[in-house]
Amino acid sequence: MSTNQNIVNSIIAQGMLPLFFHEDSEVSLQITRALYKAGVRVLEYTNRGPAALENFKLLKKAQQDEMQELILGIGTIKTESEAIDFINAGADFIVAPIVNPAVAKIAHDNGLLWCPGCMTPTEIFLAQQHGAGLIKLFPANILGHSFLSAIKELFPGQLFMPTGGVELNTENISQWFKAGVCAVGLGSKLITKDILAKGLYEQLFTNTQQALNLVKKSR
Numbered sequence: 257m258s259t260n261q262n263i264v265n266s267i268i269a270q271g272m273l274p275l276f277f278h279e280d281s282e283v284s285l286q287i288t289r290a291l292y293k294a295g296v297r298v299l300e301y302t303n304r305g306p307a308a309l310e311n312f313k314l315l316k317k318a319q320q321d322e323m324q325e326l327i328l329g330i331g332t333i334k335t336e337s338e339a340i341d342f343i344n345a346g347a348d349f350i351v352a353p354i355v356n357p358a359v360a361k362i363a364h365d366n367g368l369l370w371c372p373g374c375m376t377p378t379e380i381f382l383a384q385q386h387g388a389g390l391i392k393l394f395p396a397n398i399l400g401h402s403f404l405s406a407i408k409e410l411f412p413g414q415l416f417m418p419t420g421g422v423e424l425n426t427e428n429i430s431q432w433f434k435a436g437v438c439a440v441g442l443g444s445k446l447i448t449k450d451i452l453a454k455g456l457y458e459q460l461f462t463n464t465q466q467a468l469n470l471v472k473k474s475r
Contacts, residue, residue, distance in 0.1 A: 260369040263327055263349050264389055264415065266298045268438045271418065271471035272350065274464070275331055275351075276447040277304035277311075284311045285318055287447060290457040292323045294464035300351050300441070302331040309341055316346045329369075336362055343368065353394055355379050360386040360397060373419070375399060377407050380414070390415045392441065397421025401435040408436045417441055429474040442467065 258334035267273055274291055278284045284301070291299060301312055312330060319326045330342040339350060339362040349369040352359060356372070365372035373394035383391050393399055396418030398441055404416060419433055419441025432440055446467055451460050464466045 257427055260349070260367070260389055263267055263298065263369050264457070266327055267361070267390065267417070268415075270296065270298050270468070271439050271475060272467060273298060273300055273419075273439055273441045274446055275300035275302055275419070275441055275443045276452075277302040277308060277332075278452050279305050279307045279311075281307065281311045281314050283452060285314060286455065286457050287452070287460065288315055288318065288326075290321070290460040291447075294461045294462060297325050298327045298329070300329045300331040302443075303338060303342065309345060309432075312342060312347070313345050328359065329371075331357055335359065339363060345453055351392060353392075355383045355386070355388075357382075357386045360388070377390055377410060380411055384411070390417055390438070392410035392416075393418040393437075396432075396441070397423075401431040404432075404435040404437065419443070421445075422439045424470070424475055426470060429471060440471065 273294055276287060301315060315328060319328050327348045329349035329351055330347040332350045333339050333350050334354055334356060336358050339359045345368050349372045350363045353373040360370050369389045371390045371392050372383045372388050373392040374383055380391055393416055395421060415438045417439045418437055422440045422442060424445045428433055
């Protein structure tokens with residue numbers, strides 16, 4: 257398993273963190289393979305449905321068998337029981353939409369990176385108090401890059417990653433990096449409903465390569 261600093265470094269180097277969920281295990285596997293083939297080495301699978309845990313276990317097996325360079329985290333972890341289940345399933349890091357100190361403690365007790373979602377300076381401070389390695393600004397499209405520009409000096413050295421509605425275009429991504437983020441979270445704008453519904457894995461491969469290049473140019 258990668259160390260937490262290596263995971264943070266990998267997210268920064270990649271410049272984006274793809275995230276998705278699909279209830280079908282085979283679709284989840286094919287999406288992960290397409291992302292990996294395109295060059296993604298850090299990925300967040302999201303805990304968004306009853307099938308998430310079993311699907312995650314399948315992805316962990318594929319990681320060990322065929323995608324050894326992949327760092328596979330789990331997102332949308334809000335409760336202690338969810339954290340324990342996915343840590344036992346082998347999660348490499350934990351992402352959350354909220355700040356739950358109990359989840360932070362479980363992550364830290366197991367030596368894992370914890371990346372909570374924050375929307376206010378108070379939440380950011382609370383997240384820092386509980387050892388957040390990287391803070392997710394969520395929902396990004398509501399907060400906007402101007403929010404980060406306004407509050408960043410309050411939290412020197414803190415790493416931020418906007419997630420939720422980040423647009424996959426040069427203007428939007430450039431604005432986020434100019435505001436000071438270390439990476440952007442990309443969900444449905446990259447892994448679209450159309451791709452998931454129709455199994456457009458080659459299109460996802462191409463789109464992901466373009467997205468990785470777009471991020472590099474936008475920094």
